[in-house]
Amino acid sequence: MEARLEPQIQNNEEIKTVLRKVDVTYQLSDERSVETLLVYLPPNSTNNSLTHFFSAIKNGIMANFVFKCSEIEKKLGIKKDGAANRLFEKAIRKLSQHTAQGELGELILFTLMDVYLEAPKLLSKISTKTSRRVPVFGADGVHGQFYDGKFKLFLGESKLYKDFKSAASDATKSIKSAKDKYQDEFDLIDSFMDFPNLDVELEEHLLEILNPASNSDLEDILHNSCFIGFAKPELHECTSDEFQQKYIDIAGEYIGDFYRKLEKQELSVNKTVLMILPFECIDDLVKQFIKYMDIKK
Template sequence: MGCTLQTQLENAHQIKDVLKKVHTTFKLHDGRKVETLLVYLPCIEDSKTLHDTLFECVRDGILQNFVFSYHEIQKKLGKTSDTAMEDLFDKAVKKLSRHTAKGELGELILFTLLDVYIQAPKLLSKISMKTNPRMPVFGADAVHGQFLDGEFRVYLGESKLHKNFKSAATDATSSIVSAKSKFEDEFLLLDSYLDFPNLTDELEERILEYLDPYNSSLSNRIHSPCFIGFTQPEILFVDEASLLEHYTKLSCQYVGDFFNKAESKSLDIEEVTLLMLPFGCVDELVSEFISYMGIKK
């Protein structure tokens, strides 16, 4: 019997207006269809993407839901007045640092796309476990899940924010292999900290049984979504139709490069999804993120 896991972000329609989807599909040179999600930020007259609009969404709820588990947030909302989300934002920012902000911004975008577009909720809140904001998150950058055709699929997500897409793809495919090889560590965390909005004792037991690496084969149960944010200012036109045309054309090359590298690492391309988002300059994006969020340390 199937089951739908409830996602954590409640304003998906608003987020989709900021992280907009390109409605296109891709096939490799041999005709095989691959899973992709191309998103982009709307442009303004000076051809700069609307970073502030994205950051406003992050501040209004994405960051809190990225950092903390659903039940941590509900506990805070139940105890505090109208300032609860702002209090959670202040607490969440303290988990971040200037040293780790680039990686955490990529992970935050990956979390958002998996929740909003893939409709796979977060199962672990790793950032909330950090005791030092300068510490990186170990293992997969995101652990999400959903039921598909009655079977449970766990998503071990990887994210890269990089100036160059192809360099990011090289690093990302290696990270995917590493994350899959260490799934036992993720399972031990899931066994202790599994959490999402409509979790019940029965559902928890069922999911852990599906994913137990000690008792069952994990074949076809681990999927690897990979988010790559990259610098590509020349395709960010004021005219949205031109942006979509140039973005889609460029992506044909990038999608092929990514999946070729995935296969060179012996990854099954049917178990990998590529998520892409171009920026005018990744370094400027990260700098603006640090400033807008007020990350001090």
């Protein structure tokens, strides 16, 4: 069956002007290639860049991150004045200041997977939360992608830490845990799978692929995605001309550190995509996010 999963976010070109990609590839010290995505907010205009990013979140990302596609289509299909704003306000009520840092990391993971990897989320865990102050358990994101006719299921992990290497240590442990508990994720997919242009034929096809009981090649399908946001204030002191090269140099050390820790968890480096994004200050980032979105306690 020839298939393609449609990205969910509609304002992806706007997002690419705010979360910019560095065109660079990486190899480990033993010359093995690894899949990485380096993104950044335009330097020397941090506050303005954050405002643009938060605006993009408010104008399209947030509702898509929180809700099932079918619910969004239903709400916006009514075409009443203020429908999009009411959907955003309902999405914000799923978040709390207590969980905002983790959920911002998950939101960025969702955004990068959809916009840059064209791998939409297969289910919305956050929409099923019964308490806004309780974080989502298991994988931080479950995304899918058809590539060269083969299906990839990405179990996602996100960390928004001050220190990259601490984030890498915790992230690789979480990735291992999520992979070991794949059956829990399959049960959720089986019950709540929802993404753009999902029809009965495609749903049945995916469920057959992902069912551990019917697919003996599940190891070939399971992949990992990891987003790490970290503080690197000295990067934001660079001129525009200096920024990219300094970022590439710093990233080289961090990428090697992450994949070494991944292999210590007995996970394959060629089945894990690492996405990174430096900020000036994580605490300030989260405070500004809470204020801009007006997230309640």
